[in-house]
Amino acid sequence: MKNQWMRNALSIVLLAVGLGVWIFLPWYGVLAVAVGVAAWLLATRTGRLALAATRIGIASLPQRWGASSVIIVGIAGVVGVLVAMLAMGEGFSATLKQTGSDDTAIILRGGSQAETNSVIMRDQVPLIGTLAGIRKDASGKPILSPELSQIVNLPTASTGEDANAQFRGVSEAAWAIRPQVKLIEGRKFNVGVRELVVGQGAKNQYRGLDLGKKLKLGNQEWTVVGVFASGDAHDSELWTDIETLASAYDRRAYQSVTVGVDGKPGFKQLTAALAADPRLKLDAMTTRDYYTKQSTGLTTIIKVLGTVIGAIMAIGAVFGALNTMYAAVAGRAREIATMRAIGFRGTPVVMAVMLETMLLALLGGLLGGLLAWSIFNGYSVATLGANFSQVVFQFKVSPELLWSGLKWALGIGLVGGLFPALRAAQLPVTAALRAS
Known part of the structure; x- marks a missing residue:
């Protein structure tokens, strides 16, 4: 009894390890496995017998469609939920x-991981503008935008409950630094006036951000004068003039400075210059690295x-597949026994049940993915x-x-069909024929 328990435990462990390897197997590994199985099925007598037995089982699927649909629907649910969750990330x-x-590049206070805990003094901005590596505009001025990020509460469009929105104060250079930001409605805000432009994602996410609308922020009334699209996280933000925002919220320092750099060589020059200047205890990273870390x-x-x-x-889903396939094997006991009696050995029978289950799993995976x-x-x-502000984004399937969902589906089919397949191969021929 103890030895049997140990064998069962070892089988489960090996099966779990095999499934883990299968889930993380790259596409070329899966292709190699598929080619190997196909070659075995076509090139060997046992494989051809397995194919013949599989055709018999598949031909009887319409008579067992109700039970078979349990496998398909169950696996489709697993794949659908899994893919949807991962698509969100x-x-x-x-x-x-x-x-x-x-x-x-974005410049923050040394050791800061985000704008919310960064402080850059106003007298440091002119010093930053003299650093090597920063791009210059046509007039020879450094392209940099000191910025503030203020969290404000706005009612959501769906429920009306308050949610955090990012209200960003920028300079005129912000438009040149971020050329992907394009106005699609209205105009830019004027300097020194309580006007703002909103991202298209924020406009859809919150109430009261339509063009021309007025809203109260920081105990002051602001007017929406434009809507922009950027196709990135800025779509979730509200923009205004930095000095107007600083005055409204009594902010006496900046939080970040975003600058244009001359590619990777320029960024290296910038970081070296920051490190060499003892007046600037600041860190810099490319905006690509910064936002990638924010998402991690x-x-x-x-x-x-x-x-x-x-x-x-x-x-x-595995237990559903096990129950269904065990019932299928029991219902086809006479058919399986007959095949065994006319020369189908254990391996073709095992492969036939496995291939049938894997086919149903594949259909479930395709349905769930679709x-x-x-x-x-x-x-x-x-x-x-x-x-700590809302970011509007889209699921990406x-x-x-x-592909990962299909591998999960086939893995479930593998486990769900293995034990019923072994049961079918061990079915006593004479007992099965008499019982039928």
Whole structure:
């Protein structure tokens, strides 16, 4: 009894390890496995017998369609939820990664990880403008934009409940530093006037941000004079003149300075110049690196959560597949016994049941992937970013996620079909024929 228990435990451990390897196997590894199995099926007598037995099983699927649909629907649910969860992380990460570039850099107080805990004194900005590596405009002035980030509460469009929005104060140079930001409605704000422009994502996420609307922020009335689109995290922001914002919220220092740099060589010059100047205890990173780091934490949490939820659902789908396939084997006992009696050995029978289950799993995976893509791809949502403000982004159902979902589906089919397949191969021929 103890030895049997040990063998069962070892089998489960080996199966779990094999599944883990399968899930993380790259596409060329999966292709190699598929080519190897196909070659075995076509080139060997046992393989051809397995194919013949599989055709018999597939031909009887219409008579067992109700039970077989349990496998397909269960696996489709697992794949759909898994892909949807991972698509959320993929979309959030892609939005923040698109926000930055290697041609711009953000300067923060030394040791600061985000704008919210950074302070840059006003008298440091002219010194920053003299540093090497910063691009110059046509008139020879350094391209830099000191900026402030103020968190404000705005009612959401869906529920009317207050949510954090990022109200950014920028200089005129911000438009040149971020050429992807384009006005699609109205005009730019005027300097020294309580006017603002809003990202298209923020306009859709919050109430009262239509062109010409007035809203109260910082106990003052502001007018929406423009709407912009950027295709990145700035779509979730409100922009105004930095000095107007500083006056409204009594901010006597800046939080960051965004500058244009001459590519990677210019960025290296900038970081070296910052390190060499004892008056500037500041750090710089490319905006691409900055926004990528901002997305890392939440993306990791979403991926882990999605994988855990997918794994829990996968266990349920495995048990559903086991029950269905055990019932199918029991219902086909006479058919399987007849095949065994006319020369089909254990291996072809095992492979036939496995291939049938894997086919149903593949159909479930395709269905789940199709549902996830049709429902969630491009679906807009908002979540709290690293600056404690809402970031509007879209789910991104990529081919890589769909491929991962298919591998999960086939893994579930593998486990769900293995033990019923072994049961079919061990079915006593004479007993099965008499019982039928």
